[in-house]
């Protein structure tokens with residue numbers, strides 16, 4: 311079951327979609343169903359290079375940095391098609407979605423020239439160092455610190471749940487750069503070379519026994535002065551901007567799409583209960599998708615719709631999390647069943663709890679939405 315082109319999609323965008331769909335199909339031909347069910351939580355360096363060579367990373371970025379100056383609608387199609395096929399895009403999609411745009415807005419000319427073309431080529435990957443052991447939802451309470459030195463900055467502290475840090479070449483990390491500052495004040499972002507002496511990365515096992523995310527310890531890590539991203543002390547404002555990029559894309563409602571496809575393929579055509587259940591689910595999916603496309607258009611128009619993005623993430627992850635329960639209701643899947651449906655269903659059921667935590671927990675997003683509505 312392919313994802314249908316959006317109603318408003320022009321003929322040239324539809325051609326682009328056909329091309330991109332064919333690329334992902336051949337690139338994923340050798341991936342097993344259980345891996346595809348992990349969807350974008352998995353990353354692959356060879357695949358990232360292949361995606362880069364195909365010109366699909368940073369395609370909205372300026373040509374000076376290797377981009378193609380295409381629209382957000384093109385970008386949306388690339389990742390929507392990847393997700394519909396379960397592509398392991400954790401190393402390329404977040405870089406395209408948030409790290410690249412952050413570097414374009416805030417990095418020094420030297421960092422832009424050195425990093426952006428390599429990101430476009432898929433030669434490097436980034437991780438995002440925001441959360442800390444006691445600071446997840448309450449991110450403003452972070453304690454990792456950055457101290458000025460004659461040459462640059464010295465970083466100390468601990469980040470946790472850092473996706474892909476074990477494979478990443480760089481981190482964009484949030485640190486407290488003003489001694490004694492509290493909450494949202496005195497925070498700054500840094501671009502950190504993960505090979506710098508003093509960084510220790512340890513894998514943290516998830517429910518499936520895999521270590522996609524990590525603990526990263528910083529012990530007197532020296533970074534140059536221009537590793538500072540944007541302005542000193544403006545870290546909170548910048549992180550809020552970054553989270554708006556992070557919260558509204560197709561990855562917030564398509565994480566279980568491989569399972570939905572299996573459900574459609576295995577449904578009994580003359581079983582009314584199957585038809586009704588799938589009809590409801592697909593109607594819900596299409597509504598969230600329209601909202602997400604609306605945000606993509608707002609980003610294209612230069613807006614930063616943080617509240618609307620939080621709403622889409624909440625609705626989208628609620629939808630994604632419903633699918634395993636619906637599949638268990640619809641199909642009899644004994645524990646020893648090794649059919650593709652059973653393998654994908656079991657894997658998706660174990661992945662689903664993460665959906666409403668990563669990128670901001672559900673309760674926190676609802677708080678953001680309520681505040682945005684003036685409540």
Ligand SMILES: Cc1cc2nc3c(=O)[nH]c(=O)nc-3n(C[C@H](O)[C@H](O)[C@H](O)COP(=O)(O)OP(=O)(O)OC[C@H]3O[C@@H](n4cnc5c(N)ncnc54)[C@H](O)[C@@H]3O)c2cc1C
Nearest residue numbers: 438439440441446447471472473664667668669670671673
């Ligand atoms: C798969 C995955 C990948 C991740 N990748 C990254 C990454 O790459 N980089 C990174 O920096 N972080 C990453 N995270 C961390 C993620 O951002 C945090 O887990 C998330 O922000 C929640 O923080 P916490 O785990 O500390 O939970 P807590 O903040 O301790 O929250 C626990 C529970 O309490 C609820 N809660 C907390 N405060 C309130 C409140 N005030 N009102 C109501 N309810 C509340 C929360 O909603 C949640 O349900 C990842 C997480 C996951 C699951």
